[in-house]
Amino acid sequence: MHECVCNFLLACWFLDPHQRPSFKEILRDLEKISRSPFGCYETFHMMQETWKTEIAAVLEDMKHKEEELQSREEQVKKQTVMQEIKEEHLKIREQEVAARETKLxxxxxxxxxxxxxxxPRPTPIKRKGKFRGKGAVKKEQIISGPSDFRHTLTVQTTEYKGLRSFSSPETPPGSPNVGLRTYV
Structure with missing residues (x-):
């Protein structure tokens, strides 16, 4: 804005009413502003047009920044979804590895x-007995067989109860069954 207008507006908005300009000063400042290039109607409209273009440029810039932020947010969302999927796959993989480890x-x-x-079970160390002393058997002597050994053989007869052979009448009879049993 023009410097005169800026100073005029600041002076009118002081908090302390004693510092504000009087009505005579306000009229004088307004006449000054109307005679200045800012007060000219065409100049004001030209400045207004430049303001509009500046505001439009700022709004356009804000739209671009908003679109850029939205695209970044979408990328971040996609990345978080991908990261969650990877984490799930890693958890599943960890569970599989843990299962394999326990199985192994x-x-x-x-x-x-x-x-x-x-x-094989360990073989114990052979014991060394004390029998090698005085009454030890010499290696050159041959040990004889038992002197009091005898075989006992018992034979008993069993009753023959007239067992019939169930063979056909055309076959010859079998050998007679004597009915002896031997026990050893």
Missing amino acids: LQMVEIFLILQQSNT
Whole structure:
């Protein structure tokens, strides 16, 4: 705005009423403004047109910034959605890996248990007895068989109860059943 108009408006809006201009001063300032190039009707309209173009440019700039902000917000939303999807996939993957680890640990435990059960038992160290002393048997002597050993054989007869053979009459009869049993 023009400097005169600016000073005039500031003076009229002072908070302290004693500092405000009097009516005579206001009329004098208004006449000054009307004689200035700002007071000319055409000049005012030209300035008004430049203001309109400046305001339109500012509004256009604000629209561009708003569109840019909206596109950035959409990009951020898309990125957050993608990140959430990736996090879900990672959680699922972690669960799969954890399940595989537990399965692998179970298999290792089973393998170790089977390996421990299949390992041969340790053989104990042979004891060294005290019998090597005075009454020890010499290696050159041959040990004889038992002197009091005998075989016992028992034979008993069993009753023959006239068992019939169920073979056909044309076949020859079988050998006779004596009915002896041997026990050892």
